[in-house]
Amino acid sequence: MVKLNEHYSELKDSYLFYNISQKVKAYQEKNPDKKLYRMGIGDVSLPLCDAVIKALHSAVDDQSAKESFHGYMPECGSPFLRETIADFYYTRGVKLSAEDVFVSSGASDELGDILDLFDRSSSALVIEPAYPAYLDANVMAGRKIVHLPSGIDNGFLPLPDEKVKADILYICSPNNPTGAVFDREKLQKWVDFANANGSVILFDAAYEAFIDDPKLPRSIYEMDGAETCAIEICSLSKTAGFTGTRLGYTVIPRTLTRNGMSLNSMWVRNRTTKTNGVSYIIQRGGAAVFTPEGQNGIKENIRYYKNNARILMDSIDKIGLWYTGGKNSPYIWMKTPSGMKSWELFDLLLNDYQIIGTPGVGFGECGEGFFRFSTFGSTEDTEEAAKRLLKLR
Ligand code: PLP
Secondary structure, eight states, rough: OOOGGGGGGGGGGHHHHHHHHHHHHHHHHHTTTTTOOEOOOOSSSEEEEEEEEHHHHHHHHHHHHHOOOOOOOOOTHHHHHHHHHHHHHHTTTTHHHHHEEESSHHHHHHHHGGGGGTTTTSEEEEEESSSSHHHHHHTTTTOEEEEOOOOOGGTOOOOGGGGGSSEEEEEEEEEEETTOOOOOHHHHHHHHHHHHHOOOOEETTGGGGGGTTTTSSSSGGGGGTTGGTEEEEESHHHOOOOHOOOOEEEEEETTTTTEEEEEHHHHHHHHHHHHOOOOOOHHHHHHHHTSSHHHHHHHEEEEEHHHHHHHHHHHHHHTTEEEEEEESSSSSEEEOOOOHHHHHHHHHHHHHHOOOOOOGGOGGGGGGTTTEEOSSSSSEEEEEEHHHHHOOO
């Protein structure tokens, strides 16, 4: 009889989004005429920008003629896109070579697949509240998890210490769900800690494009020594609206080695074994994001979401509740009023004000008593939700 991976039975059921959808469905059945204001979604609502659409169309046309047709693409990404991304980093002061950059079909795929590089006996540190995939992907592999809870006292940006030593360190900044962003000083501490302990940081930069403050790091490679301890996982999903188009990139510097092995070379071997690359058409669309026209287009969309964030933050300021995020992030992480539990606030907002958010406890126990708002919806809905939120005063 085949022996299955029994670690799957150690996974905790994720009730978060299921429970939300069940509660929303029940509410809608009882109140079919009520409009709902969805501030819970992590998906974008604006379409791809013109530069990307043009590039996609033109790439489709390329596939129609023998001279410009592309079959299998290089497994680690097309040179044109790897070079474009390395150049993009260069404009932000980070020197990479095209071979340090791997094109992927999104951050989720990479966050799971990248674990192939590490032995199953290695431990993984997860800062909580956390994006659920970090924990689950490691539970599936049977790894020991080191939980590091965070809270208001450290602004949801905990620092390393001897108690939280682990081999793989997940850092997500700007963070999902809290919207908190590590500053240079704090991020440098994590880099120094990783180098001192021989750990590897998996830096999830899915929301880097939402950072406006030039003092905040958008890439971990802005920190001294990161090139010897960090892998950066990026995505065009939120940056450029590619949630349904699927494209991301992962940086593994050739200077990153452990036990005499190069993680970059291992990843080349992994990719050439396990994938046949991302489609030519999508990579052309992705390359357009990095052109001046593309950058203008995506910035306009990001401005739209950030305006939504400002509208919500104005309301929360008026109510006087503590929150983090929103400024350099599409998420706002708010403390619930009067010591309410996360799900209590969810029920209240849904039933009384028709607002849907995400209960913080769904991202880990230390998220209890907090609530996440996403700013990826329409401005009209955000304005109405913000007005209704004022009733929490
Ligand atoms: N990492 C974080 C922190 C996310 O919030 C998400 C998506 O919501 C992802 C990764 C996955 O992004 P992608 O769409 O590129 O798979």
